[in-house]
Amino acid sequence: GAGVSQTPSNKVTEKGKYVELRCDPISGHTALYWYRQSLGQGPEFLIYFQGTGAADDSGLPNDRFFAVRPEGSVSTLKIQRTERGDSAVYLCASSLFRGNEQYFGPGTRLTVT
Amino acid sequence: AQTVTQSQPEMSVQEAETVTLSCTYDTSESNYYLFWYKQPPSRQMILVIRQEAYKQQNATENRFSVNFQKAAKSFSLKISDSQLGDTAMYFCAFMKLEGAQKLVFGQGTRLTINP
Numbered sequence: 001g002a003g004v005s006q007t008p009s010n011k012v013t014e015k016g017k018y019v020e021l022r023c024d025p026i027s028g029h030t031a032l033y034w035y036r037q038s039l040g041q042g043p044e045f046l047i048y049f050q051g052t053g054a055a056d057d058s059g060l061p062n063d064r065f066f067a068v069r070p071e072g073s074v075s076t077l078k079i080q081r082t083e084r085g086d087s088a089v090y091l092c093a094s095s096l097f098r099g100n101e102q103y104f105g106p107g108t109r110l111t112v113t
Numbered sequence: 114a115q116t117v118t119q120s121q122p123e124m125s126v127q128e129a130e131t132v133t134l135s136c137t138y139d140t141s142e143s144n145y146y147l148f149w150y151k152q153p154p155s156r157q158m159i160l161v162i163r164q165e166a167y168k169q170q171n172a173t174e175n176r177f178s179v180n181f182q183k184a185a186k187s188f189s190l191k192i193s194d195s196q197l198g199d200t201a202m203y204f205c206a207f208m209k210l211e212g213a214q215k216l217v218f219g220q221g222t223r224l225t226i227n228p
Binding site: 031033035040041042043044045048055056059089091093099101102104105106107109 | 117155156157158159160163204206210212213214215216217218219220221
């Protein structure tokens with residue numbers, strides 16, 4: 001079956017612009033996670049959804065970052081007033097339910113110029 | 114807070130050799146999971162092996178096995194009969210059983226298998 005997909009694969013934007021990153025989880029997976037991976041580092045947790053609600057957003061770095069999952073499937077990570085420090089690979093993962101194996105997407109590489 | 118440390122930024126071995134990647138972690142939890150993930154240049158994280166902390170027996174998956182030392186908080190990955198396709202970044206990760214069950218990753222080890 002289809003895995004986790006993320007679009008776009010790469011995104012280049014100018015400092016100060018708004019961007020949206022999309023994640024399509026595996027069908028039927030209730031848990032969805034966003035991670036951020038800076039160059040040469042391991043991924044860092046951003047936010048966790050169980051169904052439609054954000055159950056844990058403790059990893060969001062500041063209020064410029066926001067994520068939604070309105071129908072409990074697709075999720076969108078939104079970044080306002082982008083800064084060069086936001087440049088990273090943004091990874092999405094889903095699992096059948098909390099505690100199961102997390103399946104990762106290929107990530108979106110965001111570059112802020 | 115939990116931390117995961119991988120002290121080997123890079124490793125390189127010849128094809129068919131055995132290689133061991135190191136990982137230590139710090140936690141006050143008694144029940145948790147530990148993982149090794151592989152990340153090839155395609156960026157997609159792939160689960161290699163998983164260990165439940167309550168299990169004393171070390172997990173194995175074909176050529177991959179772990180040495181889990183709970184008291185020492187050590188979790189190393191051994192790759193036997195290494196293959197060119199094993200070339201990738203390898204990340205050790207920790208997950209506690211309560212709350213969001215988010216993964217906490219180490220910094221990674223870049224493994225190169227040479228022909």
